[in-house]
Amino acid sequence: MRKQVLLVTLVAIVAAVGLVYAAEGYKDTPMLPGGKWHVHDSDRPQPVAVNPGTFSTQDAPGKPPSDAVVLFDGKDLLKWKGDGGKEPAWVIADGAARVAGGGITTKQEFGDFQLHIEWSAPNPPKGAGQGRGNSGVIIFGRYEVQVHDSYKNPTYADGSAAAIYGQFPPLVNPSLPAGQWQTYDIVFVVPRFKDGKVDTPAYLTVFFNGILVHNRVALFGPTGHRSAPPYREHPLKGSISLQDHGEPVRFRNIWIREIKDYDQQ
Ligand code: MG
Numbered sequence: 001m002r003k004q005v006l007l008v009t010l011v012a013i014v015a016a017v018g019l020v021y022a023a024e025g026y027k028d029t030p031m032l033p034g035g036k037w038h039v040h041d042s043d044r045p046q047p048v049a050v051n052p053g054t055f056s057t058q059d060a061p062g063k064p065p066s067d068a069v070v071l072f073d074g075k076d077l078l079k080w081k082g083d084g085g086k087e088p089a090w091v092i093a094d095g096a097a098r099v100a101g102g103g104i105t106t107k108q109e110f111g112d113f114q115l116h117i118e119w120s121a122p123n124p125p126k127g128a129g130q131g132r133g134n135s136g137v138i139i140f141g142r143y144e145v146q147v148h149d150s151y152k153n154p155t156y157a158d159g160s161a162a163a164i165y166g167q168f169p170p171l172v173n174p175s176l177p178a179g180q181w182q183t184y185d186i187v188f189v190v191p192r193f194k195d196g197k198v199d200t201p202a203y204l205t206v207f208f209n210g211i212l213v214h215n216r217v218a219l220f221g222p223t224g225h226r227s228a229p230p231y232r233e234h235p236l237k238g239s240i241s242l243q244d245h246g247e248p249v250r251f252r253n254i255w256i257r258e259i260k261d262y263d264q265q
Contacts, residue, residue, distance in 0.1 A: 123179025140238030170213035
């Protein structure tokens, strides 16, 4: 008899735990703005599980997250085209792609995104100012995050490494010496247009070697050399280019994740 009671109690506990686990949350809590979800809503979808990959070291690139589009893994530039749609002329060696014979542009286009990219300035350094280790990550052919050997190599602040070229210098300068691998983690929000005019601007957040250097800054418009061009309407998706500024900068471990809205499975 005692055994039976124990068994029934045990079954009841397991069932109760199961019930709570299956529908943990509430439907009697305040509604969040937007009118879709309660606070701690039991019906709210679970976030998609992602393997985050690994961080890079100077010796080896890390592994991209499981849901990233890998743009360059050290082997080939099949995801890229060269200037004028030709094959990229960049040289691939030792798991890196080296600038040569024009810029390269992704074949695929992306909307709002998180981009990871690693680069290394030529070592020993050659040239000075803008002419040392210059390249760039050019978003949608319009918005450049500068690549530049800014280690003990001053130039105009809004043209140094990780600057939003001609608009915003990085908040600090965490540059490493030439020859070392450096990382950018870039979050880009595409500008939205209404009736041909900018409705919400482009936003950039940038981590440079893990250090925040732009905090969701609103761009004034496309970036330019000695110019401040105004916004011109463009699609919600675009490509990413890497600049040939005539210096053999190397790149590795390039991946991108398009940013989805909350609750999208
Ligand atoms: Mg540049």
